Amino acid sequence: MSETSETFIEKSTLKANDLEHRRKINYNIGKYNAVVPVGKQQFNNVGLARERAKNLKWKAIETLDEHLQEFEAAFTKRGGKVIWAEDAKQALDEILAICKEKNCKTIVKSKSMVTEEIKLNDFLEENNIESVETDLGEYIQQLDNEPPYHIVTPAMHKSKEDVAKLFHEKLNTDINLTPEELTLVAREKLRQKYTEAEIGITGANFIIADTGAIAVTENEGNARLSCAFPKTHIAITGIEKVIPSLSDLSLFWPLLATYGTGQQLTVYNTIVAGPKQPGEVDGPEEMYVILLDNGRTNILANEKLRESLYCIRCGACLNACPVYKNIGGHSYEATYSGPIGAVITPQLKNLGEWKHLSYASSLCGNCTEVCAVKINLHELLLENRHDAVKEGDASWGEKIAWKVWKQSSLSRMLMNRGNKRIKNWLVNKVFKGWTAHRGDLDFSSRTFNELWKEKRK
Ligand code: SF4
Numbered sequence: 001m002s003e004t005s006e007t008f009i010e011k012s013t014l015k016a017n018d019l020e021h022r023r024k025i026n027y028n029i030g031k032y033n034a035v036v037p038v039g040k041q042q043f044n045n046v047g048l049a050r051e052r053a054k055n056l057k058w059k060a061i062e063t064l065d066e067h068l069q070e071f072e073a074a075f076t077k078r079g080g081k082v083i084w085a086e087d088a089k090q091a092l093d094e095i096l097a098i099c100k101e102k103n104c105k106t107i108v109k110s111k112s113m114v115t116e117e118i119k120l121n122d123f124l125e126e127n128n129i130e131s132v133e134t135d136l137g138e139y140i141q142q143l144d145n146e147p148p149y150h151i152v153t154p155a156m157h158k159s160k161e162d163v164a165k166l167f168h169e170k171l172n173t174d175i176n177l178t179p180e181e182l183t184l185v186a187r188e189k190l191r192q193k194y195t196e197a198e199i200g201i202t203g204a205n206f207i208i209a210d211t212g213a214i215a216v217t218e219n220e221g222n223a224r225l226s227c228a229f230p231k232t233h234i235a236i237t238g239i240e241k242v243i244p245s246l247s248d249l250s251l252f253w254p255l256l257a258t259y260g261t262g263q264q265l266t267v268y269n270t271i272v273a274g275p276k277q278p279g280e281v282d283g284p285e286e287m288y289v290i291l292l293d294n295g296r297t298n299i300l301a302n303e304k305l306r307e308s309l310y311c312i313r314c315g316a317c318l319n320a321c322p323v324y325k326n327i328g329g330h331s332y333e334a335t336y337s338g339p340i341g342a343v344i345t346p347q348l349k350n351l352g353e354w355k356h357l358s359y360a361s362s363l364c365g366n367c368t369e370v371c372a373v374k375i376n377l378h379e380l381l382l383e384n385r386h387d388a389v390k391e392g393d394a395s396w397g398e399k400i401a402w403k404v405w406k407q408s409s410l411s412r413m414l415m416n417r418g419n420k421r422i423k424n425w426l427v428n429k430v431f432k433g434w435t436a437h438r439g440d441l442d443f444s445s446r447t448f449n450e451l452w453k454e455k456r457k
């Protein structure tokens with residue numbers, strides 16, 4: 001068992017027994033579940049909308065190289081600079097080089113999972129550059145020295161009382177502040193940072209190939225300020241975020257909003273097509289887009305798993321997952337948690353070390369059911385398991401047990417042999433790993449044959 005797998009089991013066991021944690025998550029996901037069906041009403045045919053979105057992402061990913069080059073040509077024409085980064089180190093080195101050139105001391109940063117993936121804040125701190133999270137949820141997490149808990153709602157596991165206590169401890173505010181008052185405190189602190197920062201860093205929800213622009217979606221306006229206030233804007237994004245055309249946003253924006261938060265449209269949707277142009281009054285003087293691979297081309301090379309690159313990070317599969325709701329986002333110890341995280345993390349990082357995430361699923365298929373772009377998530381989890389077994393990542397005991405099970409299942413005579421007690425003993429003892437975190441299996445006292453015959457009488 002890998003070290004990451006042991007930590008995962010330890011952390012998830014603790015969280016699964018933490019009833020207060022479960023209460024907070026159920027409360028927050030309950031609010032989400034109440035509004036998403038309302039948001040879906042904006043679509044005449046939501047199934048068709050998802051199907052169309054999936055087809056568009058299929059088109060974008062199948063010709064990813066062409067679309068990225070199309071983006072680069074159009075973006076650079078307007079004075080933007082594109083940096084191709086093969087891995088996290090290259091991306092970080094490039095960002096540091098820009099920071100040094102601009103003599104940068106302070107960065108304002110909007111919410112971006114890719115910057116979490118490359119551990120940007122830690123890196124900047126090591127290099128004596130202050131990086132301030134400007135999304136309220138991320139700001140809370142940064143104050144608490146914790147990574148985001150959820151890809152859309154970073155502080156989902158915290159109640160308003162938890163946040164008031166945190167602000168009291170870290171910012172010396174009154175412990176009884178209301179959510180509105182807490183927001184005002186954060187806003188006041190952040191406004192000053194926007195004016196000080198030399199560089200603003202954002203992610204990108206979409207890379208628009210035909211226009212050579214990026215699209216950023218948010219509810220607070222902080223990403224827009226992070227792009228526009230500082231003299232330099234760096235956007236860092238995974239290469240899979242590409243969509244073929246600007247007109248595709250008319251489908252992706254409502255889908256992302258509804259599946260992410262139940263809104264018809266997110267409050268701020270900004271399209272940034274390069275630095276400030278002659279005659280324009282707003283915007284940065286320089287703009288860079290860093291296109292990050294960091295393992296994505298490994299997924300692209302895998303015909304079956306390629307589909308996971310269609311993800312628009314709406315977070316719906318996390319909210320629907322019974323495992324996520326019990327063990328929470330931090331137990332995964334990965335940037336991307338929940339079903340999509342369990343699919344892509346072993347591929348982005350290392351299958352041998354991270355395959356356990358693909359086994360942490362009941363395969364109920366709820367994730368596939370709710371996915372905004374209809375990714376067959378539960379089948380991809382099986383694909384990872386299949387790859388792990390092919391790579392020899394299964395113990396001798398497990399291999400023998402499955403062989404015996406297969407032979408028995410293929411023989412009606414063997415299946416009918418043995419009474420309930422023997423079967424219970426055999427399975428619950430042989431599959432010790434199975435029963436460590438689940439109740440014992442309890443076989444029927446009658447065979448399948450007997451039950452079947454009785455049913456057909
Ligand atoms: S896999 Fe689907 S449901 Fe999950 S975050 Fe991505 S788009 Fe949303």
